[in-house]
Amino acid sequence: MTAPGTEVVRARGISKSFGGAVALRDVSLDLIPGEVHALMGMNGAGKSTLVRILSGAQNADDGVLEIGGTAAGPMTARKARKLGIATVPQRRELVMTLTVAENIMLGDLPTRTSLVRWNLIGKLARQALRDLGIDVDVNALAGDLTVAEQTMVEVAREVRRGGRVLILDEPTACLGAEAAAQIHALVRRLCESGVAVVFISHHISEVLALADRITVLRDGRVVWSGLAKETDETDLVRSMVGRDVVSTRPSRKSDKSVTGLKIESLADGRFIENLTVEVRKGEVVAVLGPAGDAQSRLFDLLSGRRRPERGHLEVAGKRIPFGKVARSLDSGLRCVTGDRRRLGLIPELTVDENLMLARDRLDRRRLHRRDRLARRAAPLRDDYRVVTLSPNPPVGLLSGGNQQKVLLAKWLGTEPVACLLEDPTNGVDIAAMADIHTLVDALATNGVAVLLASSDADEVMRLADRVVVVRDGRAIAEYDIDRITRDELVAVALGGAIS
Amino acid sequence: MTTTLTAPVATRRRVLPRGFAHGGLLLVLVAIVVFAGLRTDSFLSTNNLLNVLRQVSVVAVIAAGLTLLMTAGGMDFSMGGNVAVTTAVAAQMFAHGQSIWLTIVAAILLATVIGLVNGVVVTFTGVAPFVATLATATLLDGVALLVINGLSVSIDDQLSPLGIGKTFGLPHLLIVAIVVLAVIAFVMRYTTFGRDAFAIGGNEDVARLSGINVSRDKLLLYGLAGALSGLAGIMLLARLGASSPGTGGLQLQLTAVAAVVIGGTSLAGGKGTVLGTVLGVLLLGVVANVLNLLQINSYYQQISVGAVLLIAAIANLLQRRRH
Numbered sequence A: 001m002t003a004p005g006t007e008v009v010r011a012r013g014i015s016k017s018f019g020g021a022v023a024l025r026d027v028s029l030d031l032i033p034g035e036v037h038a039l040m041g042m043n044g045a046g047k048s049t050l051v052r053i054l055s056g057a058q059n060a061d062d063g064v065l066e067i068g069g070t071a072a073g074p075m076t077a078r079k080a081r082k083l084g085i086a087t088v089p090q091r092r093e094l095v096m097t098l099t100v101a102e103n104i105m106l107g108d109l110p111t112r113t114s115l116v117r118w119n120l121i122g123k124l125a126r127q128a129l130r131d132l133g134i135d136v137d138v139n140a141l142a143g144d145l146t147v148a149e150q151t152m153v154e155v156a157r158e159v160r161r162g163g164r165v166l167i168l169d170e171p172t173a174c175l176g177a178e179a180a181a182q183i184h185a186l187v188r189r190l191c192e193s194g195v196a197v198v199f200i201s202h203h204i205s206e207v208l209a210l211a212d213r214i215t216v217l218r219d220g221r222v223v224w225s226g227l228a229k230e231t232d233e234t235d236l237v238r239s240m241v242g243r244d245v246v247s248t249r250p251s252r253k254s255d256k257s258v259t260g261l262k263i264e265s266l267a268d269g270r271f272i273e274n275l276t277v278e279v280r281k282g283e284v285v286a287v288l289g290p291a292g293d294a295q296s297r298l299f300d301l302l303s304g305r306r307r308p309e310r311g312h313l314e315v316a317g318k319r320i321p322f323g324k325v326a327r328s329l330d331s332g333l334r335c336v337t338g339d340r341r342r343l344g345l346i347p348e349l350t351v352d353e354n355l356m357l358a359r360d361r362l363d364r365r366r367l368h369r370r371d372r373l374a375r376r377a378a379p380l381r382d383d384y385r386v387v388t389l390s391p392n393p394p395v396g397l398l399s400g401g402n403q404q405k406v407l408l409a410k411w412l413g414t415e416p417v418a419c420l421l422e423d424p425t426n427g428v429d430i431a432a433m434a435d436i437h438t439l440v441d442a443l444a445t446n447g448v449a450v451l452l453a454s455s456d457a458d459e460v461m462r463l464a465d466r467v468v469v470v471r472d473g474r475a476i477a478e479y480d481i482d483r484i485t486r487d488e489l490v491a492v493a494l495g496g497a498i499s
Numbered sequence B: 001m002t003t004t005l006t007a008p009v010a011t012r013r014r015v016l017p018r019g020f021a022h023g024g025l026l027l028v029l030v031a032i033v034v035f036a037g038l039r040t041d042s043f044l045s046t047n048n049l050l051n052v053l054r055q056v057s058v059v060a061v062i063a064a065g066l067t068l069l070m071t072a073g074g075m076d077f078s079m080g081g082n083v084a085v086t087t088a089v090a091a092q093m094f095a096h097g098q099s100i101w102l103t104i105v106a107a108i109l110l111a112t113v114i115g116l117v118n119g120v121v122v123t124f125t126g127v128a129p130f131v132a133t134l135a136t137a138t139l140l141d142g143v144a145l146l147v148i149n150g151l152s153v154s155i156d157d158q159l160s161p162l163g164i165g166k167t168f169g170l171p172h173l174l175i176v177a178i179v180v181l182a183v184i185a186f187v188m189r190y191t192t193f194g195r196d197a198f199a200i201g202g203n204e205d206v207a208r209l210s211g212i213n214v215s216r217d218k219l220l221l222y223g224l225a226g227a228l229s230g231l232a233g234i235m236l237l238a239r240l241g242a243s244s245p246g247t248g249g250l251q252l253q254l255t256a257v258a259a260v261v262i263g264g265t266s267l268a269g270g271k272g273t274v275l276g277t278v279l280g281v282l283l284l285g286v287v288a289n290v291l292n293l294l295q296i297n298s299y300y301q302q303i304s305v306g307a308v309l310l311i312a313a314i315a316n317l318l319q320r321r322r323h
Helices: A047-054 A077-082 A100-105 A118-131 A147-160 A177-192 A204-210 A233-241 A294-303 A325-330 A340-344 A351-362 A370-383 A400-412 A430-445 A457-463 A486-494 B002-015 B020-039 B046-071 B079-095 B100-125 B129-147 B172-190 B192-202 B204-209 B214-240 B249-262 B274-293 B298-322
Strands: A009-018 A021-031 A036-040 A062-067 A085-088 A165-169 A196-200 A213-218 A221-227 A259-268 A272-280 A284-288 A310-315 A333-336 A418-422 A449-454 A466-471 A474-480
Touching: A009 A047, A021 A036, A021 A047, A021 A221, A036 A047, A036 A177, A036 A204, A036 A233, A047 A085, A047 A165, A047 A196, A077 A085, A085 A147, A100 A118, A100 A147, A118 A147, A147 A165, A147 A177, A177 A196, A177 A204, A204 A233, A213 A233, A221 A233, A233 A430, A259 A294, A259 A449, A272 A284, A272 A294, A272 A449, A272 A474, A284 A294, A284 A457, A294 A325, A294 A333, A294 A418, A294 A449, A325 A333, A333 A400, A340 A400, A340 B204, A351 A370, A351 A400, A351 B192, A370 A400, A400 A418, A400 A430, A430 A449, A430 A457, A449 A457, A457 A486, A466 A486, B020 B274, B020 B298, B046 B079, B046 B172, B046 B192, B046 B214, B046 B249, B046 B274, B079 B100, B079 B129, B079 B214, B079 B249, B100 B129, B100 B214, B129 B249, B172 B192, B172 B214, B172 B274, B192 B204, B192 B214, B204 B214, B249 B274, B249 B298, B274 B298
Parallel strands: A036 A196, A036 A213, A085 A165, A165 A196, A284 A449, A284 A466, A333 A418, A418 A449
Antiparallel strands: A009 A021, A009 A062, A213 A221, A259 A272, A259 A310, A466 A474
16 A cells, blocks of 8 residues: 555545436545556446546536645646646547647647747657657658557657646557557556556456556446455456346357358458458357458448459358448348447437438338337337437437447348448447347347457457458468467467467 | 436427527527617518518528538538529520520529539539539639620519519518428428438438438439529529529528528538528528618628628527537
C-alpha cells in the first residue's frame, strides 16, 4: 500500500443522476502516481459518467473531488486540463489531415513574431514522442497512422500538455494483439514516469496483466475495488455482471456435408493472395490472422463493396458475381461488418428502423408505418435482447453492446443462407458477448454457413469448428478446432509461428 | 452509459407535442407577426395575408423538393436556374401560340430532364453536388437569357386562372403549394422511398449495403427536384404574367435554400422536416412583406432579411442543443 496523502486524485462519495436515472451512486476512487488503475464494468455501469466527472465535462450532484490534495470545487474541462487531468477518448481526436508533429503541438504552436517555427515544432514533437519511447515519424499525416499509433500520438500530446493523470478510455478496443501490446508497453512507461493512469477495458486478462488496482462498477456503484493481485478472472466477472457468465461451446452434430459458402482462389492486391475457404451448412469456420490481415478484407469483397482481382464466390452452390451488393444479398449471403459506425448502422435513425433497414428493403416494402414497423421489429428486439430505456431512441444513443446486437439482428433476422461475421463482439461487454456467442451458435444449428473473420483467438476458440490461419494475405494452415490449442491461436493472432 | 445519459432527454421529447422541435423558429415567426400587427394596420388584413401566401407559394414548392433532396444528403443549387429556363421556354411557347397543356407538360418534362442530368453527374461521377449544381445553375441562367433573348416575353392572361384565381377564397397557387408540401411530407414519413432518403443522407455506405438502390434513389430525387422546379416555373410565370431577365435564378434559389436550412434540414443530410421548411418559407415571406408595408428603404430591407436569417438560424441551433 502507498502511504495516504500521495493520491493525486481523491474522489469521495460521487453521485450523479440524470433526470430520474441514477448514473453514479456514492462512488469513491483514488488515483496514485505511477499506478495503473483499471476501471471495469458492463456497458452502462457508469464508467463513462465517472470519466466525464473526473475530466470536468460534467459536475457531480454530490461528493468531493480532491486534486493534488485540495478540493477542486466546480470543474470545467479547461480547469481539469490545467490541473493535469487528461482524457484520451475512445474515438481518436486527431486532425487527420495534419502531421503528427502539428497534432502534438496543436494549440501551442511555437512562433516567432507570429510566424510558425516549423523546425522547432518538429524538434519538440520528436522529443515528446521519444520521452515515451514511441516510434512514429513526426512528419507523417495523422490519418495515415494505424489506430494504435494514433492512440500513442494522442497520449504523447496529453503528456506534453502536462497530463499527470491520464484517462485511457478503451484504448485497445479495436486493436489486434500486437497493437494492443504496443499500448500496454506505453502504459507501463507512463507509470514509470510517474503518471497516474486510468485504464478502461472490457478485456479481463489484459486488465489483470496490466493494472495495479482495479475498481469495478455495476449500476453506478463500486462493487469491488482493490489490488489487481488480490482478484482473479472469475471474481471480476461475477462483480461486473452480478452472476457467473457461462459461455461454453455447445456440441454441434448437424449433418455437415452440404457446402453453404465457397470462396475460391480469391486474390486482391497484396492483401489477399489465392485464398480458398469452404464453409459447410451448419458449420462455423474462422479466418484468423493478425489484425489488418486478409480476414479484415473479406467484408468489402463478399458484401459487394469491392471487386477483387480474381476469384469465385458460391453461395449454396450458386455462383455469385463480385462487386454487386444486390446480387450478394439475393443469394442469401449476409455480411456483418466489424465497423458498425462506418458501415453498419445509421445513428440518427431509430432502433426499429435500423433493425428493419435491410429486411424491409429485401421484402420490397413500399409504405412505412411506424406502428407496424415496431410490431415487425419487436421479435428481433426480444431474440437479440436489445435493451433501450425509452421506447425507440435513435440507435446512436445506445451503448456499444446494444448497438452491436442491433447490427447482428438487422442482418441475421433476414433468413441468411450463409453469413460473414467480422469481429462480432467488438467493443461489447462480457454479458453481451456471451449473448452474441449463443446467437452465433444458434445460427449454425439452424444450418447457416458461418464464416467468422477475426483477430481474437479466444473468440475463435469459443465459436469455430474449423480455423483457417492467414498471414500476409495467404492461408498458411487449416485446423479442426480440437486439433489446435488456445495458445497456438494466440500466437497466430500475434503473427507468430505455429509449432 | 450512453443510454443512462439520454434517458431523460428521450422522455422529455415524448411528452412534448410534435412540432415543438421547431419551437425557436415558431417563436421568431410569432414575434414578427405580433410586431407587424402592432406597427401596421394592413398586415393582418385577409387580403395582405393571402397575398403573402400567394407570393411564398413558388418558393415553397422549390423548398419542398429541396428538403427531401437535402435530407438524402444531396443538394441542387440549380433549381432557381431551372425555374428561369422553364419560365422562359414556357413563355416562348405561349408566344408562339402553343396550347396551355402542351406548354405545361413540355416545361415540366424539360425541367425533369435537367434535374436528371444533375442526378447523373452527381451519382455517376462523384462530383460534389454543390459544385456540380452550381455549375449547372450558372449555365441555366445563361440559357434562360438566351431563350428570351434578353427581353421580357409576356404571356398575357393565359395562365391567370392559376396566377390569380381562387377557390373558396384560397389562391390557386397556394393550393398547389399545399398539395406539394403535403405529398412530400407524406413521402418522407410514410413511404420506404422517403425513409431511404433519410438512410442515404445518414450514411450512404450503410444504405447501399442494406440493399437500398442508392443510385436509382438519387436519380429519382434529382429528377423530382427538377420536376418541382418546372412546376414552380409555371407557377411563377402564372403569377408574373411574363418571363423577364432575372426571373427565377440564383436569388430565388438562395431564398429556397435559406428557408430549408432555417427549417432545420441538415446540410450534411440525414435530417429534415417539411414542417420546418414551411416555417422557414413563411418566416422569409412575412419579413419581406412587413418591411415593404413599413416602407423601409430597400437597402435596409436586404440588411434586415439577412439579420432575420441569422437570428432564426441561431434560434434553431440553440433549440436543438437543448435537446
